């Protein structure tokens with residue numbers, strides 16, 4: 689298969705939107721400390737940029753769950769691969785995700801995290817593909833709502849590649 693990419697959201701637009709989200713989060717968490725939970729690996733670029741734009745005290749932890757493997761379709765099966773290093777009990781949690789597609793991953797994660805007695809739990813995603821939703825997930829902060837296309841870059845991968853693109857692109861696969 690031949691892989692071609694085109695820009696969907698340019699780097700400046702992504703950075704600008706992340707700065708806005710950072711301001712909004714800083715206002716909403718005024719007087720509190722926010723504990724960011726990044727979902728590996730897709731959210732790493734986003735969480736770094738976002739954390740730099742938050743002005744209230746920030747701590748961070750990471751967890752990893754299985755998603756699509758090498759394909760571009762969700763299996764609906766979610767597996768915990770790496771758990772958090774620290775307890776979240778009594779903390780104000782903000783889950784930071786790259787993209788919400790079917791909603792299976794976040795639905796599983798939010799249930800799992802809620803059972804650990806955090807003070808509060810909210811969700812921030814860089815991208816959202818609402819047309820593809822199979823399970824309801826409440827999104828508190830969203831960067832961009834995008835159409836049903838497979839995207840790469842800014843942390844998002846296809847078969848582990850393209851994460852390092854500084855923009856959000858659309859990947860097309862065609863017969864060679």
Ligand code: IMP
Nearest residue numbers: 755762788789790791792793838839844
């Ligand atoms: P969900 O469980 O279907 O909501 O899928 C969530 C996960 O699938 C995300 O955290 C991504 O890792 C991956 N994913 C979903 N859509 C895309 C895409 O368009 N490009 C790259 N990864 C995606």
Ligand code: MG
Nearest residue numbers: 727728730786
């Ligand atoms: Mg992910």
